[in-house]
Amino acid sequence: MASLLEIPGARPAERPTVADRLPGFLRVLREDGFSPGIAETIDASRVLAAAPVDDIRALREGWKALVSGEAGQWRRFDRLFDAYWLGKGGKRSGTAVRSSGRGRGAIGRPGLPDMLLRAADGGEAGGGGQGGGASPAERIAEVDLRHIADPEELEKAHAIAAGLAKRMKRRLGRRRRQARRGRSLDLRRVIHRSIQHGGVPFDLVYRKRRPRPWKLVVFLDVSGSMNLYSSVFMRFVHGIVEHFKEAEAFVFHTRLVHVAGVMREADPLVAMERLSVMASGWSGGTRIGEALATFNRHYAARMLGSRSMVLILSDGFDTAPPELLAGELARIKRRAKRLIWLNPLIGWRDYEPRAAGMAAALPLIDKFLPAHNLKSLMNLETYLAKP
């Protein structure tokens, strides 16, 4: 078995011990998305101390169990261990995406950032429409998202979206607490109070039910037809993922990509860059049904529990047969409590869902809502607040 200490070129007296090199290994792990804390660092040394001399296997196994926290890390550990201690495997991959390793696309292709930050040509920058009296924020809210091209405006849009998400969450919590007053008895307090009445429970005390928030799973269509809206929606979704604890986010065009991990990156620009890597190389028509089928097959079981709400942001233009979309939506409906479709086209005055896919999907959707400006996004709050 190869020794852990073969460092080419080093003279015997200079060779560092395994203990010396351990902090470096932990650093490598951290760069790859692991998160060993202080206690884990200490325990890593204890594992080293407890392991038989030269038993590399024991070290590998011990550290793997200690440092891994979930399946993705579990799978990546061996490669990192081999690379660091045994010199195998060559270079590590450059970008350490904090998701489970999925979605490492080709770097360098013109991707989403360009698409996103350069919205419609010829679109008016800034507010168009509402004049005097309305505050800048209000004016932004009313502008059709197609017309927002200025990066500064996009920032404002993002801020609004993020604020909206925050308010939604707070409001949801509050509403539930007030609504459920008087549901069940708090027996312990009842007993306390009954003592002075000789054990007869005259004074009843009720227990407030804990608020149970929605778990949001968001699907964002990033195909060409949605391009004009993508940038703002992306920021909106980013805001949601940031502020809702268990939210999940996916983007789709010709295929489905899980982006929640990347979106958790606090800096939106970095998040967008990473997204471009993941979403590169797509061409062809939108395939909503297939994207949802992928979701149903690989993610639905663990993401759609009770209290889950699915949000789809798409214009419904689909190149696949409409039955596929309807079938997959039906499957989602079976698990999720509510299904909401946000369609930017609804904002257009004469829009009627004539596209076959959209029409087929309509009966399955709980709420079919416009999403052409920020105000319409804010209206989401009302629907989310209903239990």
Add this chain to the structure above:
Amino acid sequence: MRESVPARLRRGAATSMPFDRDILLRDLRRVAYIADVQLATAITLMETLERPLLVEGEAGVGKTEVAKAVAEVTGRRLIRLQCYEGLDVNAAVYEWNYQRQLLAIKISEGENLTASEREENIFQEQYLLRRPLLEAIQVEEPCVLLIDEIDSADEEFEAYLLEVLSDYQITIPELGTLSARSIPLVFLTSNRTRELSDALRRRCLYHYVDYPSEEREIEIVSARLPGLSRRLAVQVAGFVQALRKEDLRKRPGIAETLDWAAALAGLDVADIADDPEAVLGTLMCLLKTREDRDAMRPDVVARLTAKVA
């Protein structure tokens, strides 16, 4: 940071954990749990590092069985907390025995006691109903605590659990703080229906149980069903391995393999190639959704059977 637990609490008179992973592997095999070296190492580290073990994996791969097997091997009692949505402290840790308390109040009505004396009397340990978490730390002999499907419980409970697993003490407002009389070996399982908190993941050792290799699955079937012929065990394992590669909604786990093997044995099937009807008839052991069963038409089943015949 967590302080180290006093030495007297770490081990009881019961069998201590074998520190050698090879010995542990052998012991687990004796109780028909076929583990790999990685898992054995993780288990031996549980006591050395005083950490719980979080076991994740697909449904039916044997996550819960690990705890049961370790309990058997070490001779410790197994205390199980089954988590579910809405699980709270009352169901997991303790609850007051309200009926007895009310009775006691009634009975002591005649006595000349002040209200506060009465209150003290009825909030005594004898009126305390011990649920799994409290029980696990209050037993004299260290036990094995299995917290099953922790992902079903909510975040608040998880945070509370983390506290308990760090300090091994529980605070009851009317009684005070109850410290542990022994430290259990704690196993947690998760089906990954939601993301567990970083804090919990960091605190626990981790092990992911994947579907077994074909050789391992044959071993498991043979170990768990010793009366089964070797030939049938090999065929069953091979069939299920091939079945998992098909496009199914819900892939069968090892539990399903064992059920199926038992069903075939019960029908006196010696060779699955000889009895395609029995195979079709018992497929419900492996396939639990209507779609999957519909998809497994006789020709598909025949193809899979041919692979292992």
